[in-house]
Amino acid sequence: MAGHSKWANIQHRKGRQDEKRGKAWTRVIREIMVAARLGGGDTATNPRLRLAVEKAKAVNLPVDTVKRNIDKATGNLEGVNYEEIRYEGYGIGGAAIIVDCMTDNRVRTVADVRHAFSKYGGNLGTEGSVAFQFKHCGQLLFAPGTSEDKVMEVALEAGADDVVTGEDGSIEVLTPAPDFEAVKNALEAAGLKPEMAEVTMRPENSIELAGEDTVRMQKLLDAIEDLDDVQDVFHNAEMSE
Secondary structure, three states, rough: OOOOHHHHHHHHHHHHHHHHHHHHHHHHHHHHHHHHHHHOOOOOOOOHHHHHHHHHOOOOHEEEHHHHHHHHOOOOOOOOOOOEEEEEEEEEEEEEEEEEEOOOOOOHHHHHHHHHHHHOEEEEOOOOOHHEEEEEEEEEEEOOOOOOHHHHHHHHHOOOOOOEEOOOOOOOEEEHHHHHHHHEEEOOOOOOOOEEEEEEEEEEOOOOOOOOOHHHHEEEEEEEEOOEEEEEEEEEEOOOO
C-alpha cells in the first residue's frame, strides 16, 4: 500500500484556499443551499447538508446565517436558487482540470470559465473530456509521524478502500464517497484527526510540471478559483516549486 506522496501538493492547495478565506463564506452558503434544497433541511437525514454545516463551522460562519440559508433553500424564506454545473478542460502541459460551480446564471458562468481558460493558456473541453481521469471518493490526509498501523486498522475496519503511505510518511485514506463520513467518524473516535478530510475528485494519474510551466499553471488555477461562481477546482498536475 505504499505510494507517491501527495502531501506537498495537497498542503499547497490547502494553503492557496486558506489565502482566499474571503470567498469561503460565499462558497459554504451556496453548498448549504444546494444540499438543503436537494435533500431537505434536516442534518440528521441529509449527509451532504451535514458536511456542509461542518464546513461552515470550520470557517466560522455564524449559526444564524446557516439556519437562514437552510430556510431559504427549503422554501421557508425567499432566496436565490443555485444549480450545480461542472466544466472540464485542459491546463498547461495537457493537465486535466475539473471546475465545479454553483450559479444562478449559466450564461455568465460558462463565459467566465471559458475566458479564464483561454486567457491563461488552457482550453475548455466538452463534458466527459477529462472526468474519466478522476475518481469521486473520500480522502483523509494524516501528517507524517501518524501511526500507520493504527490508521490502517481503524480505516479498513470502518469501510475504507485503501490506505496509501507517502514517501515522506504522510498517510492518505481513501473511501467510497458514501462511506466517507463513517470512516472519518471512526478515525476521529480513535483519536486520529486528519489534517484534511473531504469528498473530492482524486486524479488517477498525474502530470509533472516544473519551472515556468508550474508558474503558468498556478496562474490559470488562481484565475479559475477567483471566479465568483466557482466552488471547487480539481486537477492532476504535480507542481514543483
